[in-house]
Amino acid sequence: MNDKIANQLNSYxxxxxxxxxxxxxxxxxxxxxxxxxxxxxxAREAIVALAETASVQSAPITGSAADKRREEKELEEECYxxxxxxxxxxxxxxxxxxxxxxxxxxxGWRRMRNETxxxxxxxxxxxxxxxxxxxxxxxxxxxxxxxxxxAALKKEADEYEAYLVAPQQGIAARSAxxxxxxxxxxxxxxxxxxxxxxxxxxxTTPAGESFVAAYQASSLILDRGHSPAAPAAPASPVPPQRxxx
Numbered sequence: 001m002n003d004k005i006a007n008q009l010n011s012y013x014x015x016x017x018x019x020x021x022x023x024x025x026x027x028x029x030x031x032x033x034x035x036x037x038x039x040x041x042x043a044r045e046a047i048v049a050l051a052e053t054a055s056v057q058s059a060p061i062t063g064s065a066a067d068k069r070r071e072e073k074e075l076e077e078e079c080y081x082x083x084x085x086x087x088x089x090x091x092x093x094x095x096x097x098x099x100x101x102x103x104x105x106x107x108g109w110r111r112m113r114n115e116t117x118x119x120x121x122x123x124x125x126x127x128x129x130x131x132x133x134x135x136x137x138x139x140x141x142x143x144x145x146x147x148x149x150x151a152a153l154k155k156e157a158d159e160y161e162a163y164l165v166a167p168q169q170g171i172a173a174r175s176a177x178x179x180x181x182x183x184x185x186x187x188x189x190x191x192x193x194x195x196x197x198x199x200x201x202x203x204t205t206p207a208g209e210s211f212v213a214a215y216q217a218s219s220l221i222l223d224r225g226h227s228p229a230a231p232a233a234p235a236s237p238v239p240p241q242r243x244x245x
Contacts, residue, residue, distance in 0.1 A: 005054060008185050011219065012047050015192060016040075018218035024211045027202055036198045043191045050184045068163035072117065075160040076109040079121050082128050082145070082153050083109075089131065089143045098127065114164060121157045128153060192219070 018024060019040055030037050083102035090099035102124060112120060129150045131140040140146075199215060202208040 005181050005185055008189070009047070009051060009054065012043070012050075012188055012192065014218045014220075015195075015215065016044060016047065018215050021214075023207070024214065027208055027211050031202075033198055033201055036195065036201075039191055039195050039198070043188060043195065046184070046188045046191060050181070050188060053184065054181060068160075071156070071160040071163045075117065075121055075156040076106065076112075078153050078156040079109050079117075079124055080106045082149055083124055085143045085145050085149070086124070086127060086131065089140055089145060093136075093139075101127075118157060118161050118164065121153070121160070125150060125153050125157060 019028065028036055028040075087099045087103045090096065109117070109120075128145055129147075131137065131145045132147050132150050134140075196216075196219070199212050203212045
C-alpha cells in the first residue's frame with residue numbers, strides 16, 4: 001500500500017470518527033434526510049473492504065519463493081539418490097548410454113533451475129519406472145530402484161512443479177490488488193462527496209453548524225507517509241572585509 005492510499009484511508013477514517021461522535025451522531029443518524037444514514041453505512045463498509053484489500057496487498061510474498069527453494073532442494077537430493085542407483089545399475093549391465101545421462105555429482109543437479117530441473121527429473125522418473133517395473137525389476141531392486149523409490153521421486157517432482165510458478169503467481173495477484181486500490185478509494189471518495197452534498201441540511205441549529213464545521217475539518221487528507229523534512233541550517237554570516245593598507 002503506497003502513501004497516497006494510506007493517507008486517503010486515514011482521511012476516510014477521520015471522517016467516520018467525526019460522524020461517530022455521540023454529539024454528532026445524535027444530529028444525523030436516522031434523521032432527515034435519512035439517505036445520509038445509508039450513505040454513511042455504505043462508506044463504512046467500503047472502508048473496511050479497502051483496508052482488508054490493502055492489508056493483503058501489503059503482505060510479504062517471499063514465503064512462496066522460500067517454499068519453492070525448499071522443494072527444489074528436496075527434489076535435487078532425491079534425483080541424485082535415484083540417479084546414482086541407476087548409474088551403478090547401468091555400469092553393471094553395460095548400459096553406458098543410460099549411465100552417461102545421469103553420471104554427475106549433486107552439484108550438477110543443483111546447477112539446474114526451473115524447467116531444466118523438472119524436465120530432467122521427469123526423464124529420470126521415467127527411466128527409473130521402466131527399470132522398477134520391467135523385466136529386470138528384480139535385479140534393479142537390488143540397487144534400490146523400486147516402485148517405492150519411483151513414487152518418492154514423483155512426489156518430490158510434483159511438489160516442486162506446483163511451486164515452480166508460485167512466486168510469479170504471487171506477484172501477479174499483488175499487481176491485481178495494487179491496481180484495484182485506487183479504484184476502490186475513488187468509489188469511497190464518491191460516497192463521501194454525496195455525504196458532503198447532504199451535509200448542509202443539518203446546519204439548521206448551532207449544534208448542527210458546529211457538526212458540519214467539524215466534519216469539514218476532518219475531511220482533510222494529511223500526509224502521514226513521510227517524516228517532516230529537517231529545516232535547513234541557517235547560512236553562516238559572512239564577516240565584513242577590512243580594507244587592505
